[in-house]
Amino acid sequence: MTRHVASMVGLSWWAVGWVLTATPTAAARPPDPPVRVVAAKATSPAATFAARQPGTDGFKVLPATADLSSGDLLVTLPGAVLESNNRAVGLKSLADYDGRSPLPALETAFTLNEAKEADLDITLDRGRVDLSNTKTEGAATVRVRFWDQSWRITLDAPGARVALELCGRWPPGSRFKPAEKGTEKPPSPAASLVMLVLKGSVAVDLGGLTLGLKTPPGPALMEWDSLTGTRPQPQKLEKLPEWADPEATLSEAGQKAAATVERFRKARAENQTAALKAFLGSADPIEQRVALVTLGATDDLDTLGRELAVAKTPEEWDFGITILRHWLGRCPGHDQKLYEILTSPALGYSARDAKIIMQLLFGFGPDDLSRPETFEVLIEYLTHDQAAVRNLAAWHLVRLVPQGKAIAFKPGWTKEECAPVYLGWKKLIPAGQLPPRAKKE
DSSP: OOHHHHHHTHHHHHHHHHHHHOOOOTTTOOOOOOOOOEEEEEOSOTTSEEEEOTTOOSOEEOOTTOEEETTOEEEEOTTOEEEETTSSEEEEEEOOTTSOSSSOOOOEEEEEEOOSSSSEEEEEEEEEEEEEEOOSSSOEEEEEEETTEEEEEEEOSTTOEEEEEEEEEOOTTOOOOOOOTTSOOOOOOEEEEEEEEEESEEEEEOSSOEEEEESSSEEEEEEEETTTEEOSSOEEESSOOTTTOTTOOOOHHHHHHHHHHHHHHHHHHHOHHHHHHHHHTOSOHHHHHHHHHHHHHTTOHHHHHHHHHTOSSHHHHHHHHHHHHHHHHSSTTHHHHHHHHHTSTTTOOOHHHHHHHHHHHHOOOHHHHTSHHHHHHHHHHTTOSSHHHHHHHHHHHHHHOGGGGGSOOOTTOOTTTTHHHHHHHHHHSOTTOOOOOOOOO
16 A cells, blocks of 8 residues: 555554553543452463553453453453352353354453452453353352443353343444534444343343343343343343354354464464564465454554555455444544544644545445435545545445446555546446446346
8 A cells, every 4th residue: 555545544543542542641640540459360271361451551461360450451352261259250252253243243342340249340341241150059140331331130040141242333324523612512332232141040130120031942132222221121032043152153264263363362372462463464364354353452553553554455454444443433432532633733634534534434324325425425535635535435335336346446546546446436326326236146
């Protein structure tokens, strides 16, 4: 790619990373963080956990039997396992290697809290965790916090197990709105959570309302989202869905992905920096993806920006945009951080161009895609003065109109080089028309 791409991806991502990790001035320094206590112990192989202490930069890869402290943000590889201090509860993070899950979770992250009124207390940030009662007898309890929620889950008997999966994202058709002082608070991404009983029975106290659930067949599934809240009526299932069934067989592609993650874990246990560098430089697209997900998951935006600026293939560029969009939807405020950087003196985008970039990152909803004007604007953006706008417009067009893959385009092409691309798309989608339907094979 050319420096045009680096100016959009590399510098802006580097600046976002700087905003996220910069040390506050003495006058603005926040109060000291609460005292960290050991809240659980890792029991999985080395390098499945990476931890970032409050007020520090970067993540430290942890050994196999590490003590896990309260307040640390823990980002896990699939298969990371911990046990509560009293050995009453086990937690395992899992991945959806075959894309069967209802939520697009790319990684798992959570914070442990000091357990005072439960056997284990966690704040789930994103991804999937399975919670199990590991006692020899009696019930075990877990306090699970996420967004504005605080649920108390009682695993009724030894072996009882539940899966929770949380994901934040911008709903299709969302509109970017810069934050302005004295005006209405800008919109936030929407979060969704599913909870499924995998074995045994559980009781969930939502704060004044307690619901009973059991493994299928029976009332096994609960859903929550930040827009409508909790559905108070558990859904009945006849059997476990494949995405959650621990006994489900992975496809061939899923097995390859799982094996790649395990190779990365082993390499990271030996040397964190070398492992990441090797996987980023690999010709294997699965290894590249594992490394790119790791960069986004651990907020290593500086490295991610540099990598995207020299992406070796269209597939790497495409997945890099996906990681960026995922990062924007992870939690409230990420969109405002990126907008501030785009309009900062370091990058110098005008407010108008920055808003265009942000909206292209947000994407489009069904209503947008039913209007020819949407495609007309995207095609016109192929002639925009800013490379970032041209690249993102082309990214959307190819995804929305597969026939357009035949129109040659490389991220980073100059405005002049994009002229034939513009003419090709104008011919494929004439003004006032919707894209042609893809032919069935």
